[in-house]
Amino acid sequence: MLTVFSPAKLNLTLRILSRRLDGYHNLCSCFLRLPYWEKMTIMKKPQGDRRDSVETYGATIIDDENILVKVLREFRGKGWNIPNVEIKLWKTTPPGAGLGSGSGNAAALISWIEGITGKKAKVEEKTAIGADVPFLASGYNCAIVGGIGEKVIVENVNFKYTFAKLILVPRWSCSTKEAFRLIDELVEYEGRREEEACMEALDVVSALNLGEKIGLLPNDFSSMLIKAHFGYKLFFECFERYGALAWGISGSGSSCFALFKEPSSAFLSAEELEGFDEIGTIIVME
Numbered sequence: 001m002l003t004v005f006s007p008a009k010l011n012l013t014l015r016i017l018s019r020r021l022d023g024y025h026n027l028c029s030c031f032l033r034l035p036y037w038e039k040m041t042i043m044k045k046p047q048g049d050r051r052d053s054v055e056t057y058g059a060t061i062i063d064d065e066n067i068l069v070k071v072l073r074e075f076r077g078k079g080w081n082i083p084n085v086e087i088k089l090w091k092t093t094p095p096g097a098g099l100g101s102g103s104g105n106a107a108a109l110i111s112w113i114e115g116i117t118g119k120k121a122k123v124e125e126k127t128a129i130g131a132d133v134p135f136l137a138s139g140y141n142c143a144i145v146g147g148i149g150e151k152v153i154v155e156n157v158n159f160k161y162t163f164a165k166l167i168l169v170p171r172w173s174c175s176t177k178e179a180f181r182l183i184d185e186l187v188e189y190e191g192r193r194e195e196e197a198c199m200e201a202l203d204v205v206s207a208l209n210l211g212e213k214i215g216l217l218p219n220d221f222s223s224m225l226i227k228a229h230f231g232y233k234l235f236f237e238c239f240e241r242y243g244a245l246a247w248g249i250s251g252s253g254s255s256c257f258a259l260f261k262e263p264s265s266a267f268l269s270a271e272e273l274e275g276f277d278e279i280g281t282i283i284v285m286e
C-alpha cells in the first residue's frame with residue numbers, strides 16, 4: 001500500500017479579470033504551494049476485482065462525487081489503463097475552504113496514475129478536473145498563474161525567506177461557484193489587464209523578499225467576505241499585533257492566512273486565536 005501526501009495552495013494575490021462565455025472567469029493569482037497537506041493511501045486491487053473504493057475521513061464528501069472518482073473516470077474514459085484501486089483519504093480541510101485541497105487530492109492521484117502508466121496528462125486534461133489542478137500537479141513552490149488558473153505566467157517565483165504561515169479555516173465555508181456569482185454582481189473587474197495584475201503580484205513578492213510589511217493582500221473576494229463575516233477583522237488585527245508581514249483570504253474563502261518572518265510570532269498569534277469559536281482549524285507551517 002502506498003502513502004501519498006497531496007498539496008494545497010494559498011492565493012497570495014487574486015484578481016478577477018473577465019467573465020468567459022462558458023461562465024468561468026479569467027484571473028491572475030500568485031499561488032503558493034502548501035506541501036504535504038493531506039494524506040491518502042492507494043492500493044491496487046487484485047485483477048478481477050472490478051470496482052474502485054474511495055473512502056474519506058475528516059470531511060463529508062459523498063464517495064461517488066469525490067474528485068478522486070472523477071479523475072479515475074475521466075482518465076479511463078480517455079483509454080488510460082488504470083487498475084481498480086482502494087483509496088483512503090484523510091481530509092485536513094473541509095470543502096469550500098479556498099485552499100484547493102480537493103484539487104490537490106486530484107493532482108496527487110494524477111501524478112500517481114502518470115507514474116504507473118508512463119503517460120503524461122495534458123494541461124487541458126488536468127484543467128477539466130479543476131482550474132488549479134495544473135499548478136498543484138506541477139511541483140512549483142510558487143507561481144503566478146493566469147487563464148482560469150491553469151496557465152503558468154511566471155514559473156518558480158523565489159522567496160528569500162521561508163515564511164511561517166498561519167492558516168485559519170473558519171467554521172463557515174464558501175462555495176467557489178456562489179462566490180463567483182456574487183463577484184459578478186458586486187465587483188467591477190471588466191477592463192482589467194493581466195499585465196497589471198501580474199505586476200501587482202510581482203510587487204507583493206518583491207516587498208516580501210525585502211521583508212517589508214504589506215498588510216492586507218489583494219484579493220477581489222476579500223471585501224465582500226470581510227463585510228459578511230466580522231471575524232476576519234478580528235483575525236487580521238491579531239495577525240498584525242503579532243507582527244505578521246502580510247495577511248489575506250485564500251481563493252474565494254473561507255480560509256485566511258498570515259505570513260510571519262519568525263515562527264515564534266506565528267505560534268503566539270495562533271495561541272491567541274485558539275480562543276475564537278468561529279475558527280474550526282488553526283495550522284502553522286514553516
Ligand SMILES: C[C@](O)(CO)[C@H](O)COP(=O)(O)OP(=O)(O)OC[C@H]1O[C@@H](n2ccc(N)nc2=O)[C@H](O)[C@@H]1O
Nearest residue numbers: 011023024025103130131132148149176177180251252
Ligand atoms: C478561485 C480559486 O480558488 C483561485 O485559486 C480557484 O481557481 C478555484 O478553483 P477550483 O475550485 O478548482 O475551481 P473549479 O472546481 O474548476 O470550479 C468551481 C466553480 O468555480 C467557478 N470558477 C472557477 C474558477 C475560475 N477561474 N472561474 C470560475 O468561474 C465556476 O463557477 C466553477 O463551476
Ligand SMILES: Nc1ncnc2c1ncn2[C@@H]1O[C@H](COP(=O)(O)OP(=O)(O)OP(=O)(O)O)[C@@H](O)[C@H]1O
Nearest residue numbers: 065066067095096097098099100102105175176251
Ligand atoms: N476530495 C475532495 N476534497 C474536497 N472537496 C471535494 C473533494 N471531492 C469532491 N469535492 C467537492 O468539490 C467541491 C469543492 O468546493 P470548492 O471548489 O468550493 O473547494 P475549495 O476548498 O474552496 O477549493 P478552491 O480553493 O479550489 O476553491 C465541493 O462541492 C466538494 O464536495
